[in-house]
Amino acid sequence: MANLSLNVREQTWGTRKGCDGLDRACSRLRGDLSVLGLRVGIRALMPVCDVEVTDIARVGMETGAMTVPSADEVRGWPYVRLLAAMRESNLPPGGLDTVRRFAVELGLGPHTNVLHAGCNSGFLSRELARRTGCQVLGIDISPDMAAAANARSESEGLAHLARYEHRDMRDTGLDAASFDVVLSGGALAFVIDQPRAVAEWLRLVKPHGLVANSELWYHAEPPQQLLDKVAELIGVPVPRYTRDHWRELYNSPRLQPWALHDAEAGARTVEEVERYCAQMVDHVAVGWDDSAREALNERLLDIFLTFNQNMEYLSYTFFAYRVLPAGAEPLLYV
Ligand SMILES: C[S@@+](CC[C@H](N)C(=O)[O-])C[C@H]1O[C@@H](n2cnc3c(N)ncnc32)[C@H](O)[C@@H]1O
Numbered sequence: 178m179a180n181l182s183l184n185v186r187e188q189t190w191g192t193r194k195g196c197d198g199l200d201r202a203c204s205r206l207r208g209d210l211s212v213l214g215l216r217v218g219i220r221a222l223m224p225v226c227d228v229e230v231t232d233i234a235r236v237g238m239e240t241g242a243m244t245v246p247s248a249d250e251v252r253g254w255p256y257v258r259l260l261a262a263m264r265e266s267n268l269p270p271g272g273l274d275t276v277r278r279f280a281v282e283l284g285l286g287p288h289t290n291v292l293h294a295g296c297n298s299g300f301l302s303r304e305l306a307r308r309t310g311c312q313v314l315g316i317d318i319s320p321d322m323a324a325a326a327n328a329r330s331e332s333e334g335l336a337h338l339a340r341y342e343h344r345d346m347r348d349t350g351l352d353a354a355s356f357d358v359v360l361s362g363g364a365l366a367f368v369i370d371q372p373r374a375v376a377e378w379l380r381l382v383k384p385h386g387l388v389a390n391s392e393l394w395y396h397a398e399p400p401q402q403l404l405d406k407v408a409e410l411i412g413v414p415v416p417r418y419t420r421d422h423w424r425e426l427y428n429s430p431r432l433q434p435w436a437l438h439d440a441e442a443g444a445r446t447v448e449e450v451e452r453y454c455a456q457m458v459d460h461v462a463v464g465w466d467d468s469a470r471e472a473l474n475e476r477l478l479d480i481f482l483t484f485n486q487n488m489e490y491l492s493y494t495f496f497a498y499r500v501l502p503a504g505a506e507p508l509l510y511v
Contacts, residue, residue, distance in 0.1 A: 251476060256411055262461050266300040269362025270391045270493035271440060276304050278495050282436040283358050283387050284437035285309040292316065292356040292381055294346040294374070295364020299339060300325030302360075306330075307337035316344035316358075347373045353380050360389045361445055363493075365426075366418060375426055384502035387435055388427075391495045393442060394418045399490040406483050415487075424493055432498040433511045442491040450481050 231401035246254075254262075269275045279301070285291065287310035293302035296315030303326075306313050315325045344350065346361075347370060359378040368374050378388050396416050404415050420439070445453070455478040462470045 183411075198377075220500060224342060230349055245465045245486075246469055248466075248472040250467050251472035254476070256480070260481070262473075263457060265457075267297045268275075269301050270393045271438075273304075273497060275362065275391045275493070275495055277299055278391075278436070278438060279360055279362075279389060280305055280309050282495075282497050283360065283389055285311040285358065287311065289357045290355070292351075292359045292378075293377065294359060294361040295368070296326055297322050297364070299329055299341055301362040302326075303330055303335050303339050306335050307333070313339040313359075314351075315339065315341040316346060316349060317341065318345050319343070347377055349377060349381065351381055354383045356381050356386065357383055358387045358389065362391055363393060366391060366392055366416065372424055375429075379429070379500055380432060381498045384500065384505075386500050387497055388432070388496035388500060389436070389495070390423075391493055392418065392423050393491050393493045394420045394423060395490050396420075396441065396492040397490045399487060401484070403486055407487055410480055410483060420492070420494060423496065427496060427498055430507075431501045431503070431505075433501060433508070434497075435499045436495065436497040438495040439492060440494050442488050444485050444488040447482065447485075449476065450485050454478050454481055467509065 269279075270279040271278070279285070285287075285305055285308075289309070289311040291305065291306075291311050291313045293299070293313055293315035296302055296317045299315050302313040302315045305311055315323070315326055317326070320343040323343045326339075329337070330336045330339045330341065346364070346368065359382050361378075365371050365374060375388075398438065408414050418471055455472055457477055458470050458474050462473050465473070
């Protein structure tokens with residue numbers, strides 16, 4: 178049986194205590210799954226740590242040496258193991274509507290050189306490259322996510338447009354003024370020292386270039402019971418940002434507002450969540466017996482119905498700013 182090793186690689190948000198808890202949970206994972214790499218955290222919510230998983234394959238779907246899990250094993254899987262099984266794409270806050278906004282509002286085209294900060298599996302920048310022909314460099318603090326993004330870019334025939342590297346967005350080591358656009362799809366929420374990350378984005382962008390980001394924030398106070406349940410599910414406390422927090426981050430005389438869009442994140446109906454969970458079971462649990470499939474379905478429902486309730490309290494803002502060179506002419510009616 179193959180040996181799985183998980184390491185909490187870098188804490189990007191949250192308390193050290195939360196990370197230790199996750200670390201302990203990860204270290205308990207041993208088994209016959211192997212996964213390319215994943216981010217522990219979430220959908221619209223509150224990730225915390227990057228987790229590196231060695232060996233490449235899909236959980237429970239392997240043939241030959243790999244065995245499928247029993248229902249009891251699935252019920253006992255820690256949250257991170259479940260995420261590993263799902264290998265879902267991570268979309269920016271606002272989903273495909275936000276992807277379209279990045280493409281249209283930033284005027285991306287074959288002439289545009291784009292940095293995608295905190296790229297995860299690269300869904301956002303692959304889609305932008307596919308639609309607009311822009312040239313993308315995606316960076317992620319997790320080397321596994323950069324590798325996963327490169328693998329997907331290759332398999333989708335986009336490697337000539339979108340490539341990915343392991344770098345920290347707060348200190349990229351890239352040349353100053355080397356991008357027309359720096360964009361990010363909700364990764365900043367997981368970064369410690371966000372002003373440092375934004376300062377680095379401004380260093381990297383050419384004069385008169387654009388920076389853009391989409392981030393989640395709470396427009397209403399969620400019940401503590403719900404936050405506790407979410408924290409229990411993911412094993413760490415839930416970060417709570419406000420809209421003002423994000424506005425303040427871009428409050429610089431070098432930034433002029435270019436585009437702004439606010440919307441509620443929007444929960445799905447219970448039926449939609451149920452359908453999604455059933456589809457995920459079909460997608461993931463190939464060759465599993467009925468009781469293991471049922472156990473997976475129950476676990477997914479528990480998680481996604483809770484996350485979906487949390488979505489009722491969340492909004493997101495898509496921000497884009499024009500970056501002025503030092504000493505630029507001031508403008509009043511921008
Ligand atoms: C929620 S995902 C962002 C993906 C996003 N939804 C998108 O569409 O681009 C957050 C990602 O940020 C990455 N990340 C966190 N801190 C980082 C840092 N300091 N530098 C680069 N990437 C970072 C994590 O590894 C993770 O893959």
